[in-house]
Amino acid sequence: MLIAVFVALWAYTDTVSALSRDEIGSGHWTIALFVSFAPWIALAVGGISLALVNQKLEPLVKASKEVKPLLDLSKSPFEEFMGVPVSTVDLPFAYALATSKEILISRFAVDHLSKDELDAVLWHELCHVREKHFALKRLARLILALSPILAASRALVQEIEILVEIAADNFALKRVSSPTLTLARSLFTS
Incomplete structure (x- = not known):
């Protein structure tokens, strides 16, 4: 995640410097502006994906933590096979x-x-x-x-x-x- 933030900040500063070199009327600045948003969009998609994965898995983890102690209490050693x-x-x-x-x-x-x-x-x-x-x-x-x-x-x-x-x-x-x-x-x- 730290790398994604670094790449996004680098893209932003690179875009600002590219925009300051080019005239606003040229077609090059619009491409530079579009490309500078790509890392931010990737960062947002990654963050949303992590949140959705966490939301889906939390009930499973919670249930597992509740069941395991109960199972450990109810079992008794039988043999080794x-x-x-x-x-x-x-x-x-x-x-x-x-x-x-x-x-x-x-x-x-x-x-x-x-x-x-x-x-x-x-x-x-x-x-x-x-x-x-x-x-x-x-x-x-x-x-x-x-x-x-x-x-x-x-x-x-x-x-x-x-x-x-x-x-x-x-x-x-x-x-x-x-x-x-x-x-x-x-x-x-x-």
């Missing part, structure tokens, strides 16, 4: 989530899955952690938040959601059988 901490959350339904550093799974899912099915879910979620799918999905949602009227933004979010799930399933299928993964998935889709 392939070097990644796994915590349970008391929820009355099947739920599993991979954040950037850990795997969260509902107590309901732990209680209703067999050992093999639980392993299938953990392998699936481990892929999300290792491949940083959480960050990729967050970036896609950020793009959607900044440009919600563009169909491409909505399509990007949908495609990324589908592709990371396919990648995680393929990762899990290298370690567990297809019927086991299908049975585990059925608890989450019913």
